[in-house]
Amino acid sequence: MKQAAxxxxxxxxxxxLADNGGNKGxxxxxxxxxxxxxxxxxxxxxxxxxxGGSATENHIFKMLPISGKPDSRFVADNKSLIKRLxxxxxMSQYLAQDKALDDDWWARAYKAxxxxxxxxxxxxxxxxxxxxKDLLLLGDDSIDKLVGRGRGYDAYLVAEAETRQQAVATYFxxxxxFVADSCMPCHCDGRNLADYDKGLxxxxxxxxxxxxxxxxxxxxxxxxxxxxKACIPGEQAMENAxxxxxxxxxxxxKTTVPLLGTGRDVWLEMVDxxxxxxxxxxxxxxxxxxxxxxxxxxxxxxxxLSEKPLLDELDKVILHDAVxxxxxxxxxTWQALTGKKx
Ligand SMILES: [Zn+2]
Numbered sequence: 001m002k003q004a005a006x007x008x009x010x011x012x013x014x015x016x017l018a019d020n021g022g023n024k025g026x027x028x029x030x031x032x033x034x035x036x037x038x039x040x041x042x043x044x045x046x047x048x049x050x051x052g053g054s055a056t057e058n059h060i061f062k063m064l065p066i067s068g069k070p071d072s073r074f075v076a077d078n079k080s081l082i083k084r085l086x087x088x089x090x091m092s093q094y095l096a097q098d099k100a101l102d103d104d105w106w107a108r109a110y111k112a113x114x115x116x117x118x119x120x121x122x123x124x125x126x127x128x129x130x131x132x133k134d135l136l137l138l139g140d141d142s143i144d145k146l147v148g149r150g151r152g153y154d155a156y157l158v159a160e161a162e163t164r165q166q167a168v169a170t171y172f173x174x175x176x177x178f179v180a181d182s183c184m185p186c187h188c189d190g191r192n193l194a195d196y197d198k199g200l201x202x203x204x205x206x207x208x209x210x211x212x213x214x215x216x217x218x219x220x221x222x223x224x225x226x227x228x229k230a231c232i233p234g235e236q237a238m239e240n241a242x243x244x245x246x247x248x249x250x251x252x253x254k255t256t257v258p259l260l261g262t263g264r265d266v267w268l269e270m271v272d273x274x275x276x277x278x279x280x281x282x283x284x285x286x287x288x289x290x291x292x293x294x295x296x297x298x299x300x301x302x303x304x305l306s307e308k309p310l311l312d313e314l315d316k317v318i319l320h321d322a323v324x325x326x327x328x329x330x331x332x333t334w335q336a337l338t339g340k341k342x
Pocket of ligand 1: 001044045059177181
């Protein structure tokens, strides 16, 4: 995704949590800094961030079939994957009714093979999720009041080393970037046709930025007037984000943000979301025509997504789940410290 879509996903996830009840402290923590969403949720794609934990390969989990005897660990049949992802996710709903991928596709073993250690999207999301809990524990008075645990380290941690609210809000938005990337089919498909500059990936992402519109750039999320510019009120930013639902034909009104299931964690969630995204990529560019051995190096956007119903449906599924998954991961981070409240 590009900046506008990432920024919209983060602010829409905040609004979803606000509308969902529970997690009030988290919404209070994030909403005064809604304008940082356009920065935080985009930071991992900024050139400077590539030298750190945001190297391009950390945004992807590109799968391909494993040759030889299938290892059952890398097989996720349709029913099991849908069960693990749960009914609230639109990717589950879509894959449950899909007829494009047959049993043979689902019976194969697929695996992402990161080239260097660290180049692994689920690892990156899990690492940020874990670090965020530490940063919240080391928060200043305003964070401590929202987390509500009381601090055991007051006697030895100097005030300058405490996490500030604006900083931790920015890190939450950074985490949303990686969660949203796991929902992008091209980030999870190892075929050359899914590379950024091969005619599909970049064009599809540009289309999403056009859909969410111009309201989510930094300049649109700050008060007009003198420097330093203050963020517009969180409520207003959230209302702007909710207004995009009608463009995408999304309906979050009855959506409850589910807890991660028993025995589940952010890493497992991301691996499964990436598998579902990979399945969507195989629907868009069927492997019978666009083989896994790169028999067709390009599957241009104009060719494979020209049929309106498919494009509209996938836009809806992907952007819905990017928002929902972000809210789920944030909620899990927050409730790890504050207890389960929804
Ligand atoms: Zn990215």
